Amino acid sequence: MTRKLAHNLSLSAFVLVAALIATRPAAAQDPEQPYPTMAPVEQYLMDRDAEIALARSAAPDAISHDASVIVLTRHGYETAVQGKNGWVCWVGRGWMAMFDHPEFWNPKVRAADCLNPPAARSVLPYAYKRTELLLAGHSKPEVIAAIKSAIEKKELPALEPGSVCYMMSKSSYLTDNGGHNAPHLMFYETSKDDAAWGANLTNSPVLSVNYWYISAQSYPQLKSFPPLSVFLVVVDKWSDGTPAPTM
Amino acid sequence: MRKKKVGAIAIKSFALLVVLSTAYQAVAQEATTTYPSMAPIEQYLMPDQGAEIALARSAAPESISRDADVLVLGRHGFETAAKGKNGFVCIVERSWTSAPDPDFWNPKVRTPICYNAASARSFLRRNLKRTDLILAGRTKAQVDEAIGAAVDKKELPAMEPGAMCYMMSKQGYGGDTIKHWPPHLMFYFSQVDPATWGANLPDSPVLGMSDTQEHLTEFVVPVPRWSDGTEAR
Numbered sequence: 388m389t390r391k392l393a394h395n396l397s398l399s400a401f402v403l404v405a406a407l408i409a410t411r412p413a414a415a416q417d418p419e420q421p422y423p424t425m426a427p428v429e430q431y432l433m434d435r436d437a438e439i440a441l442a443r444s445a446a447p448d449a450i451s452h453d454a455s456v457i458v459l460t461r462h463g464y465e466t467a468v469q470g471k472n473g474w475v476c477w478v479g480r481g482w483m484a485m486f487d488h489p490e491f492w493n494p495k496v497r498a499a500d501c502l503n504p505p506a507a508r509s510v511l512p513y514a515y516k517r518t519e520l521l522l523a524g525h526s527k528p529e530v531i532a533a534i535k536s537a538i539e540k541k542e543l544p545a546l547e548p549g550s551v552c553y554m555m556s557k558s559s560y561l562t563d564n565g566g567h568n569a570p571h572l573m574f575y576e577t578s579k580d581d582a583a584w585g586a587n588l589t590n591s592p593v594l595s596v597n598y599w600y601i602s603a604q605s606y607p608q609l610k611s612f613p614p615l616s617v618f619l620v621v622v623d624k625w626s627d628g629t630p631a632p633t634m
Numbered sequence: 635m636r637k638k639k640v641g642a643i644a645i646k647s648f649a650l651l652v653v654l655s656t657a658y659q660a661v662a663q664e665a666t667t668t669y670p671s672m673a674p675i676e677q678y679l680m681p682d683q684g685a686e687i688a689l690a691r692s693a694a695p696e697s698i699s700r701d702a703d704v705l706v707l708g709r710h711g712f713e714t715a716a717k718g719k720n721g722f723v724c725i726v727e728r729s730w731t732s733a734p735d736p737d738f739w740n741p742k743v744r745t746p747i748c749y750n751a752a753s754a755r756s757f758l759r760r761n762l763k764r765t766d767l768i769l770a771g772r773t774k775a776q777v778d779e780a781i782g783a784a785v786d787k788k789e790l791p792a793m794e795p796g797a798m799c800y801m802m803s804k805q806g807y808g809g810d811t812i813k814h815w816p817p818h819l820m821f822y823f824s825q826v827d828p829a830t831w832g833a834n835l836p837d838s839p840v841l842g843m844s845d846t847q848e849h850l851t852e853f854v855v856p857v858p859r860w861s862d863g864t865e866a867r
Contacts, residue, residue: 447837474832503830548795549823551831555839572839572855574821576796582720583796584750590695592802592819592857620819620855623867628837 421563422481422492428461428522430494431480439467442476446501446553447626451476454501463519473504475511482521483514485597486531487605490562499556505547510575512543531608538613546615550575555626570631571621579614586618594619668810669729669739675709675769677741678728687715690724694748694800695861699724702748711766721751723758729809730768730777731761737809738774745815746803753797757822760790760848782847793850797822802861817866821853828853 433441438458443451455470457477464477479498481490490496502511516537520530537543554561555570579597581587586595598615600606625631680686686706691699702722705712712725729743737743749758760781767777784790802817825844828834831853833842841854860866 446832447835449835449837450832472829501832503832505830549826549830553832578796583752584798585694585698585722585748585800588695588697590697590859590861590863592817592859620857622839623856623858624837624839626837 420489422490422494425492425521426494432459432461433478433497435467438478441497441499441556441558442478442501443499444556444558444626445476445499446474446555447628450474450553451501451626455507459518462522464515473507474501475507476501477511477514479514480518482517485600486527486609487601487603491527493563495560495563497558497560498554499559501553503549503551506550506552506575509544509547510550510552516543527606528608531606535608535612545613546575546577553626555622555624557625557627557629566632569621570623570625571619574618574620576616576618577614578616581616584618592620669737669741672739672768673741679707679709680726680744683715686726689744689746689803689805690726691746691748692803692805692861693724693746694722694802695863698722698800699748699861703754705762707765710769712762721754722748723751723754724748725758726806727761728765730774731764733809734811736811740809742807743809744806745801745808746806747799747801749799750797752794753799753822756791756794756797757799757850760785763790778847785848785850792824793822800861802857802859804860804862804864816856817858817860818854818856821855823851823853825849826851 435458439456442456442458443454445451446454450472451474453470453472454468454474454476455466456468457464457475458467459478459480477500479496479500481488481493481496483498484491484496513534516534517530520533525533534543552573552575554573557568557570559568561568575598576583578584581595584593584595585591586593595616595618598617599609599612603610623631680689683706687704690704690706691702693699694702698720699722701718701720702716702724703714703718704716705723705725706715707713707726707728725747727743727745727747729737729740732745732747733740733743763784764777764781767780772780781790785792798819798821800819801815802819804817806815807813808815825846828842828844828851831840831842832838833840833853839855842851844851858866
């Protein structure tokens, strides 16, 4: 910390910040695949206005009010609202989890997410690509191969520094486990070393997962992908400012 | 001039949070007159090196800090007191690097911080140099100027990607203005717009500030627990 920042923080409400919920999103416990295949596409779709509202709820209104919003259609995501602050809000589906995640095809997953401008430019294109290919009926190995090819041809961008997203919606459904939801921020890094941020250690507030896989046993080709880690920090409030329950 | 600029940044960055500023001004005025100049060096030192090491380590969970390097303050600057193996560096910073301006010379300030390897190689070097200069008798203005010049000449490095630190100690003393910081993480960048992280907006959990002279942007994200795992609420 610099004293200049300390000086500014001393002026702020930061000193009044209450403690945050102390939870970690429940890890998938079931070793079997509860959702082995894709459900009918209708089960993944939403009412357009409801999807826009859910997407915006990922971040405080001060951010999401001026964000672009994309919504899922039968063929992929499309822009529903053109914003002006560079942020993009959307509702991720189960297939945005790691390729070997047990809830990859869980049709209940609705992960409201607002990406900051660097993440919108450098993370979202991967989501577009993955979604379009899966909705077109391609298998996971085919999608993985197509993404790898696109990376090698530089059709997909390198991760931009400072890529962050807000997932603070009160209405998200992230997983069948635990309380299904918890407000958090996610930070994207090219580091493949959890220890770089002290993540996943006892009492650390930082969790880290690999963007591509849990174990890579099922899809070993993912090991050759560019390292992409997601660091997650749980916060104490929902996007509307109300306190999140301690879990 | 510089002070005015910092003040302007403060107003701009925390415009929505100035409800506390009236009370702050009164405290600040008192503190300024309380600590007008540097106290004898002994008052900044911790005579018990073991206590300083323990306080430094308390900034992060033990699972991180037990394997960290630890620096302690000597009469001429910080020195390595414990050699670690995970790249983290824990330190108890003093007022001239970590306290609000009114507490700049407050000898009671003790701010435990554990820097990850990326920030230890980049951000921490600035605070070590700042400390060296302070202990060599330089004024606050001279130090600010020297750090800014060193950054411009690249004698001090830019922030490394992934530079961050833990400030989760239940102990320490932030100063008379802010006696104790809530537990939080900090992230360092070479000058970006705080708006790119949605900082300082209503209901945003992120606070941020840019310093144009040092080409530095710091973000703060509060966390729910102290380093020992107990709830801060």
